[in-house]
Amino acid sequence: MSMNVHITFDYELFFGTYSGSAEKCLLEPTNRLLELGQQHQAYFTFFVDAGYIYQLQQHAHDASCAQTLKKVGSQLTTLLRAGHEIGLHIHPHWEDSFFKNGKWHMNTARYKASDFTKTEIQNIVNKYHAALKTITGKSCNTFRAGGWCIQPFQHIREALIAEHIFTDSSVYHGGYHQFSAHSYDFRKAPDATEWQFDTDECVPAENGRFTELAITPLTLSPVFYWQLYLNMKLNPDFYKPLGDGMWLKDKKKIYRQFYRQTHHFACCDGYFASTLIPAFKTLSKQHKKRMVILGHPKSLAPCSFLYLEKFIQFVKNNNGQLTTMNQGIV
Numbered sequence: 001m002s003m004n005v006h007i008t009f010d011y012e013l014f015f016g017t018y019s020g021s022a023e024k025c026l027l028e029p030t031n032r033l034l035e036l037g038q039q040h041q042a043y044f045t046f047f048v049d050a051g052y053i054y055q056l057q058q059h060a061h062d063a064s065c066a067q068t069l070k071k072v073g074s075q076l077t078t079l080l081r082a083g084h085e086i087g088l089h090i091h092p093h094w095e096d097s098f099f100k101n102g103k104w105h106m107n108t109a110r111y112k113a114s115d116f117t118k119t120e121i122q123n124i125v126n127k128y129h130a131a132l133k134t135i136t137g138k139s140c141n142t143f144r145a146g147g148w149c150i151q152p153f154q155h156i157r158e159a160l161i162a163e164h165i166f167t168d169s170s171v172y173h174g175g176y177h178q179f180s181a182h183s184y185d186f187r188k189a190p191d192a193t194e195w196q197f198d199t200d201e202c203v204p205a206e207n208g209r210f211t212e213l214a215i216t217p218l219t220l221s222p223v224f225y226w227q228l229y230l231n232m233k234l235n236p237d238f239y240k241p242l243g244d245g246m247w248l249k250d251k252k253k254i255y256r257q258f259y260r261q262t263h264h265f266a267c268c269d270g271y272f273a274s275t276l277i278p279a280f281k282t283l284s285k286q287h288k289k290r291m292v293i294l295g296h297p298k299s300l301a302p303c304s305f306l307y308l309e310k311f312i313q314f315v316k317n318n319n320g321q322l323t324t325m326n327q328g329i330v
C-alpha cells in the first residue's frame, strides 16, 4: 500500500526578541526547497503566516516593507506555479505587532486565537486570508493554527466556515504544552492519521464538516537531544538553522527534553530531519496511509536539506507519494 507523505512548512519569521530577516528566514531556505522539489518531483505545503503578509501590506509606505512584500509575494506565486500548496497559517499576535525603525516589534501577549473574542478572530482570519489572496489569487483549502493553538476549536470554527476551509492540520497525538504564550492539549486526540470532526478537533464525529490531517506524532528520547546538542557544539555550520531570528522560548520545556522522553512530531527542522526515514519505516510497518511532517524554512539547517533529500529518495523508492495536502485528500 502506498503512503501519502506531506512535507509541510510553516512559512513565518521568528516571534522572539528578533524576528530575523525575510532573506534568511524565508526567501533563501525556501528557494532551496523549490530546487529540491523540482529535482525530485516532490510537492510541499507551505502554511503561510498570513498576518505577516497583512502587516507588510499595512506598512507598504515603508520602503523596506514594500520591497520585502514584493520578494515574498513573488516567491509565493513561484511556489504555486511549481505545484506546491499554500495553506493558511494564522498568528493573531500580528494584530498587536508593528514595524518601526527597520524592525518588527512583536507583542505576543495575545498569541492564541482564544485571546480574542469570536467576532475579533473571525475578522482577523478574514482579513489575513484576504491579504494572502491578493498575492496568490487563490483561496486556501487547508489551515494550521499558529503555535498549534487551535483550542478551543469552537472559537475559530465559524471563522473557518466563513472562509470555506474545512481541512485542518494543527493536531499531533499526545501533544501537550502549557506556556504563557502557547497552550494546547492533544493528549485526547485519536492516534490516527486523519478523522472527521465537527466542534472539537480531538473528538471524531461521523459526517463532521471538518477533516483533521494530523501531524504525525513521534516520541523522542533524551539521547536524541544530547546528540543534537553535541552536533550544534561541534559543527554549528552544518547543524545550525539558517534563520537569523530568535524563538519564543520556553526554557523549562527545553531542559526537560534532556532527561525525559518527549512527545514530538515528525519534523524536518535542523537535525530533526534525521528522524524521518526511521519514522517512515515504522509507519509503513503499521500500514499507515499518511505521514504529515512539519518544518519551518527559518529552522532548516544545511544538514536538513541533506536529510530531506535522502528521505525524499527513500519515500520514492518505497512507493510513497510526496504530495500537497489538498492533493492527498481522497
Ligand SMILES: [Zn+2]
Pocket (backbone or CB within 6 Å): 010, 012, 049, 089, 091, 145, 146, 147
Ligand atoms: Zn507558526
